[in-house]
Amino acid sequence: MATTARQTATLALAHALSAAERGLPVFPLSATKLPALRSPHRDEDPPVRCRGTCGLPGHGVHDATTDPAAVRALFAAAPRASGYGIACGRPPHRLIGIDLDVDTAHGNDSVAALQQLALQHLFTIPATVTVLTPSGGRHLWLTGPSGVSVPNSAGRLAPGIDVRGAGGYLVGPGSVTTHGRYRLAPGTAHLAPAPCPRALLRLLTPPPRPRHPTGHTSPARQGQGLVQFVRAAHAGQRNTRLFWAACRAYEHGFGDDLADALTEAAVRAGLTEQEARAAIASAARLTAPRQNP
CATH class of the missing domain: 3.30.2250 (Prim-pol fold)
Incomplete structure (x- = not known):
């Protein structure tokens, strides 16, 4: 029985890695189709509404990744996983x-x-x-x-x-x-x-929700202040400023359009491109509508 469970988990990981190679973000699921990893905040009181910004696994769809090493780490932490979920959107x-x-x-x-x-x-x-x-x-x-x-x-x-x-x-x-x-x-x-x-x-x-005319119609112009805010960041505040600005951009509906400009500003301020992209991706996950699959 244990051998069968291990084989099922191994096959689930193999399928998940194959999907990740095609650019589909994945994370482990249990046999009930629910996330296989328990929330790291399950015992906290009052309840914590975290979508992965703490950096720990156990946030369901917000754990989804296309990075093979990260996929393997998630499944290693969920040895009873029998399937995988693919994040939409x-x-x-x-x-x-x-x-x-x-x-x-x-x-x-x-x-x-x-x-x-x-x-x-x-x-x-x-x-x-x-x-x-x-x-x-x-x-x-x-x-x-x-x-x-x-x-x-x-x-x-x-x-x-x-x-x-x-x-x-x-x-x-x-x-x-x-x-x-x-x-x-x-x-x-x-x-x-x-x-x-x-x-x-x-x-x-x-x-679409009705918008009041502001005289700044393009996402680039709407987000110019956010870009400048990130560009002016000093050591010790770069990541925080970038994350805050990206959250505001996604909340107002132009996060994807502003992502490249925010990344460039963060790199000029001293972050690496990888660090900037990771912070923006975290902001996108945090501000995504909460849905129960």
């Missing part, structure tokens, strides 16, 4: 998962419902990576454009159709759960995730 793919559930008890046909939406809104469901779930459902993998954040939702599009977007995750193919194995649908293993059709993307994203 993260560059470079900005994955969007369309989860088509099976609900024969209530007569819901999620595949037919998606096809009906395609007819009504004049889009074609593209050929893309498709993962078959143990329950008979399927996950369609799509990619989103930069600057668009797709929220998670359950049944909002139609009964039986759930959406995994920013802050959510998909169970990766090859994962083993208490209900069975997730596997790639025949004929889709060679495909790359297809771009989300524009009409479908409009259905997945909430209407």
Whole structure:
């Protein structure tokens, strides 16, 4: 029994590393499809709302990484992991998962419902990576454009159709759960995730909040003060200033657009590019909408 568990964990790591090589951020899952690592803040009172900024593992989807060494370290800390999650909404793919559930008890046909939406809104469901779930459902993998954040939702599009977007995750193919194995649908293993059709993307994203005119319309101009704030940082405050500025940029919706300028400013202030990118990525995770997959 122990040998089987070790083999399952080894296969899960192998599948996770393969996904990470393709630019998909991954982290270990238990057989219940929940994060395999317990929160380092579980015994703290009052509860701590941390999304990985403490630097310790155990923050669920916020642990997700494409770094092979970091992936191995996460799985080493979770020896009972039997699968892996793939973080959605993260560059470079900005994955969007369309989860088509099976609900024969209530007569819901999620595949037919998606096809009906395609007819009504004049889009074609593209050929893309498709993962078959143990329950008979399927996950369609799509990619989103930069600057668009797709929220998670359950049944909002139609009964039986759930959406995994920013802050959510998909169970990766090859994962083993208490209900069975997730596997790639025949004929889709060679495909790359297809771009989300524009009409479908409009259905997945909430209407933009009205903005009051300020005279500064471009992200570069809106974030100029933040860039200057980082550039003026002295030793001992560079990382703190960069993290604060990146959080404000993401909260106002132009974090991705300002990331390069903030990185350049931080490098001029004395950080390495790797340190700057890591701080900005932490800010992006911290300010992402909290969603329960």
